[in-house]
Amino acid sequence: MCLGVPARVVEVKGTSATVEVGGARREISVLLLDRVTAGDWVILHAGFAIEKLSPEEAEKTLALFREISDATEVH
Amino acid sequence: MQLKYIDEFRDPRLARGVVGKIRAAWGDRPAMRVMEVCGTHTVSIARAGIRSLLSGVVTLISGPGCPVCVTPDGYIDAAIGLGERPGTILATFGDMLRVPGKRSSLEKERAKGIDARVLYSPLDAVEIAAKNPEKEIVFLGVGFETTAPSIAGAILAAADGRIANFTVLSSIRTIPLAMEVLASDPEVRIEGFLCPAHVSAIIGSDAYLPVAEKFGIPCVVAGFEPLDILYGIYLLLLQKKRGAATVENEYARVATQGGNPKALEVIGKVFRETDTAWRGIGVLPGTGLRIAENYAAFDAERKFGIEIPSAEERTACRCGDVLKGKISPPQCPLFGKACTPEEPYGPCMVSSEGTCAAYFKYGVQ
Numbered sequence: 001m002c003l004g005v006p007a008r009v010v011e012v013k014g015t016s017a018t019v020e021v022g023g024a025r026r027e028i029s030v031l032l033l034d035r036v037t038a039g040d041w042v043i044l045h046a047g048f049a050i051e052k053l054s055p056e057e058a059e060k061t062l063a064l065f066r067e068i069s070d071a072t073e074v075h
Numbered sequence: 076m077q078l079k080y081i082d083e084f085r086d087p088r089l090a091r092g093v094v095g096k097i098r099a100a101w102g103d104r105p106a107m108r109v110m111e112v113c114g115t116h117t118v119s120i121a122r123a124g125i126r127s128l129l130s131g132v133v134t135l136i137s138g139p140g141c142p143v144c145v146t147p148d149g150y151i152d153a154a155i156g157l158g159e160r161p162g163t164i165l166a167t168f169g170d171m172l173r174v175p176g177k178r179s180s181l182e183k184e185r186a187k188g189i190d191a192r193v194l195y196s197p198l199d200a201v202e203i204a205a206k207n208p209e210k211e212i213v214f215l216g217v218g219f220e221t222t223a224p225s226i227a228g229a230i231l232a233a234a235d236g237r238i239a240n241f242t243v244l245s246s247i248r249t250i251p252l253a254m255e256v257l258a259s260d261p262e263v264r265i266e267g268f269l270c271p272a273h274v275s276a277i278i279g280s281d282a283y284l285p286v287a288e289k290f291g292i293p294c295v296v297a298g299f300e301p302l303d304i305l306y307g308i309y310l311l312l313l314q315k316k317r318g319a320a321t322v323e324n325e326y327a328r329v330a331t332q333g334g335n336p337k338a339l340e341v342i343g344k345v346f347r348e349t350d351t352a353w354r355g356i357g358v359l360p361g362t363g364l365r366i367a368e369n370y371a372a373f374d375a376e377r378k379f380g381i382e383i384p385s386a387e388e389r390t391a392c393r394c395g396d397v398l399k400g401k402i403s404p405p406q407c408p409l410f411g412k413a414c415t416p417e418e419p420y421g422p423c424m425v426s427s428e429g430t431c432a433a434y435f436k437y438g439v440q
Contacts, residue, residue: 001143001170006080032338034337046197048225050224051276055328058083065089068096
């Protein structure tokens with residue numbers, strides 16, 4: 001029940017926003033976020049964006065996975 | 076369809092690499108007992124076969140983090156009671172429908188005529204209320220910190236719109252103090268906590284510092300995808316190996332140390348902390364959220380003068396022991412026999428996130 005999906009913000013109108021999830025558009029609430037603009041990634045849960053998703057942090061984590069994964073393959 | 080920020084975290088080649096790294100780092104030490112607190116982790120672990128990938132390295136114990144599973148049967152009975160009032164529409168998340176109360180379930184009562192609707196968002200319930208002023212809409216507010224701000228947001232929307240026919244029957248629970256109770260239980264013997272992804276997005280990873288510090292148990296916040304879970308477990312094993320007990324955050328792309336301040340502000344505005352009963356576990360002080368005095372008009376308990384009983388009937392169902400990680404589902408005498416996903420007996424088999432349902436569906440032994 002705590003599942004949330006990454007969604008990309010297309011347009012913000014006050015506390016509402018249009019987001020794109022897997023190619024489909026939805027209207028959601030961004031009441032729970034302080035600042036959100038078009039292009040941001042958010043986590044969507046029960047009709048609300050509950051937090052932003054940082055693409056930079058995602059890339060850092062993936063780089064870490066690649067690093068330790070490749071290190072294992074060499075040995 | 077490619078799903079950004081999901082597919083990359085499911086890459087099987089990288090997963091094999093991380094598993095290799097884990098096995099190499101751990102060697103032949105005895106398996107570490109790790110509890111995945113959250114039901115969404117439980118499902119992901121079962122689906123990806125992580126238990127068998129890491130057999131002998133970690134023993135994964137499923138925790139109480141399935142909201143539907145820990146909602147006491149008295150709550151279901153109270154919801155049915157409200158649904159039987161003329162002119163009432165019950166609005167709920169899907170998993171709640173089949174949960175057995177003492178006498179029936181919402182699904183069975185719906186077949187007999189009560190109006191119970193499955194919604195995706197609590198905001199949809201506010202909309203139904205606005206469109207049906209002659210009806211009473213009761214939203215079954217079940218969930219953890221992840222869902223609490225959304226339910227609070229719906230109450231604020233109803234207050235703003237002066238919608239007088241919308242209420243919430245709150246059954247919201249909070250995680251960190253429940254983890255402390257489990258941490259102090261000698262029968263469960265937890266050596267590491269894999270902390271929930273989205274609860275942590277709201278409350279922040281620092282919320283687990285007391286668990287790590289008071290009980291000396293390593294904590295790692297991890298995302299819900301297989302690579303997140305594997306790497307989270309790797310971090311827990313490394314902590315254990317060096318004798319550390321700190322809080323680390325693998326899910327830095329979403330969760331921060333302090334959480335989401337706006338969401339916490341909204342929760343603080345609408346809810347107050349309270350003692351609450353967890354099915355099969357009992358009353359845990361300070362782990363519930365009730366609706367604050369200022370928003371009493373949106374509290375179904377106050378508006379309709381009802382009280383949710385916390386006492387439970389004792390049955391052969393061992394859901395409580397499963398929720399505390401004391402037994403695994405196949406050790407329950409009902410598992411797979413008198414209790415299956417088609418004919419569930421206990422809540423852990425009803426919810427798709429229930430430990431028993433995950434074990435049954437994915438054939439975990």
